[in-house]
Amino acid sequence: MTQQNTAPHGSNIGIDGQALWADLMETAKFGGTPKGGVRRLTLTAEDRQVRDWFVRTCESLGCTVTFDSMGNQFARRAGLDDSLPPITIGSHLDTQPTGGKYDGILGVLGGLSVLRALQRSGYVTRHPIEVINWTNEEGSRFTPPMMCSGVFTGVFTEQEVLDKRDRAGKRFGDELEAIGYRGSEPCGKHPVTAYFELHIEQGPILEAEHKTIGIVTGVQGARWYEVTVKGKDAHAGSTPMPMRHDALLASARMIEAVSQVACAHAPTAVGTVGLIENRPNSNNVVPGEVFFTIDMRDPDDAVVSQMEDELYSQLPEIARRSNVEMEIVRIWDAPAVHFNPECIGMVEAAAAESGYAARRIVSGPGHDAAYMAHVAPTTMIFVPCEDGLSHNEAESITEQDAAAGAGVLLKAIMKADAAFNAG
Numbered sequence: 001m002t003q004q005n006t007a008p009h010g011s012n013i014g015i016d017g018q019a020l021w022a023d024l025m026e027t028a029k030f031g032g033t034p035k036g037g038v039r040r041l042t043l044t045a046e047d048r049q050v051r052d053w054f055v056r057t058c059e060s061l062g063c064t065v066t067f068d069s070m071g072n073q074f075a076r077r078a079g080l081d082d083s084l085p086p087i088t089i090g091s092h093l094d095t096q097p098t099g100g101k102y103d104g105i106l107g108v109l110g111g112l113s114v115l116r117a118l119q120r121s122g123y124v125t126r127h128p129i130e131v132i133n134w135t136n137e138e139g140s141r142f143t144p145p146m147m148c149s150g151v152f153t154g155v156f157t158e159q160e161v162l163d164k165r166d167r168a169g170k171r172f173g174d175e176l177e178a179i180g181y182r183g184s185e186p187c188g189k190h191p192v193t194a195y196f197e198l199h200i201e202q203g204p205i206l207e208a209e210h211k212t213i214g215i216v217t218g219v220q221g222a223r224w225y226e227v228t229v230k231g232k233d234a235h236a237g238s239t240p241m242p243m244r245h246d247a248l249l250a251s252a253r254m255i256e257a258v259s260q261v262a263c264a265h266a267p268t269a270v271g272t273v274g275l276i277e278n279r280p281n282s283n284n285v286v287p288g289e290v291f292f293t294i295d296m297r298d299p300d301d302a303v304v305s306q307m308e309d310e311l312y313s314q315l316p317e318i319a320r321r322s323n324v325e326m327e328i329v330r331i332w333d334a335p336a337v338h339f340n341p342e343c344i345g346m347v348e349a350a351a352a353e354s355g356y357a358a359r360r361i362v363s364g365p366g367h368d369a370a371y372m373a374h375v376a377p378t379t380m381i382f383v384p385c386e387d388g389l390s391h392n393e394a395e396s397i398t399e400q401d402a403a404a405g406a407g408v409l410l411k412a413i414m415k416a417d418a419a420f421n422a423g
């Protein structure tokens with residue numbers, strides 16, 4: 001091709017931080033809540049509105065926007081060699097029921113701000129650049145999370161996702177049709193050169209250490225368990241303490257053990273019991289049955305396995321001492337994800353060149369990038385959020401940090417454009 005670039009190293013290209021912030025505030029209106037948060041569940045009218053906005057805005061920047069059979073959107077800016085698989089930037093525009101303005105949205109709009117920077121400068125990358133809005137990252141209306149990056153990368157089949165139902169009984173596939181975003185391009189038939197995702201940290205580390213940029217090296221491993229503890233319902237007034245089979249008391253001891261197992265692998269390991277059901281849950285009945293969940297995570301799969309061994313030996317022992325029976329079932333196993341060293345290096349160099357305080361960090365939550373790492377060189381960029389708060393209407397970041405993250409994203413994309421498929 002004969003097209004020439006005026007800025008061969010992209011040195012005069014910069015993010016318009018004000019425009020990025022204006023986009024964040026504009027999209028927050030789609031499903032905006034009185035408390036300043038966003039309620040934009042996947043495949044709802046609000047989701048359709050923000051998708052339509054994304055199409056209009058990207059088209060105004062000279063991009064072509066398509067969507068695949070799972071409704072994943074791709075805003076494409078042509079490259080000098082348009083036959084190369086695109087360098088991609090992605091995240092999600094859906095939110096939790098009481099979500100914030102930035103979780104996921106910063107990643108998509110940060111990508112949009114990269115497209116805007118390229119468009120305004122007239123610079124044309126070698127690779128096409130695509131910004132992706134993944135359908136149903138949150139997993140709130142339809143579970144599990146990261147559903148459509150999961151189909152894209154072969155973790156789930158298209159049919160199993162299309163047949164998922166929300167709590168009102170509505171089918172995923174029907175709801176996708178209803179908002180007009182079931183595309184004809186088969187999901188996943190879309191090779192990519194590399195994938196970058198900008199996201200808020202959703203934790204307190206960057207803020208506490210006064211760092212602007214988190215260079216994300218991977219996503220920690222996680223396992224989920226369901227525990228059922230069976231004792232015996234009995235009268236709270238007439239059953240002597242030594243004769244009780246108290247399922248809730250036993251569960252309390254087990255919950256303490258979960259915390260101790262995680263604390264024994266400090267500082268990286270975490271263990272949480274976040275859901276519990278007590279039966280019959282009556283003030284004068286010794287509880288006969290309890291159901292609870294356990295969430296265990298660590299960046300090292302060997303540590304997660306070690307914690308599992310400890311749980312499997314300690315919980316039955318607690319049950320025996322407490323005169324109850326128990327059953328534990330592992331229901332989810334997500335191995336740790338290690339991002340691409342070359343992409344990590346690009347983000348690290350981009351942050352250093354920009355003069356930002358930065359540190360390497362492992363993601364606690366899962367992200368679409370965790371699945372994309374299966375199929376392409378991938379990494380993520382984190383920026384701080386106030387008090388580490390996320391999945392909350394009060395989620396807050398600064399305009400400066402948003403622009404800093406997008407600036408590092410832009411520089412990393414330029415490095416990737418130069419490095420991949422060279423010669």
Ligand SMILES: [Zn+2]
Pocket residue numbers: 092103104137199
């Ligand atoms: Zn997110």
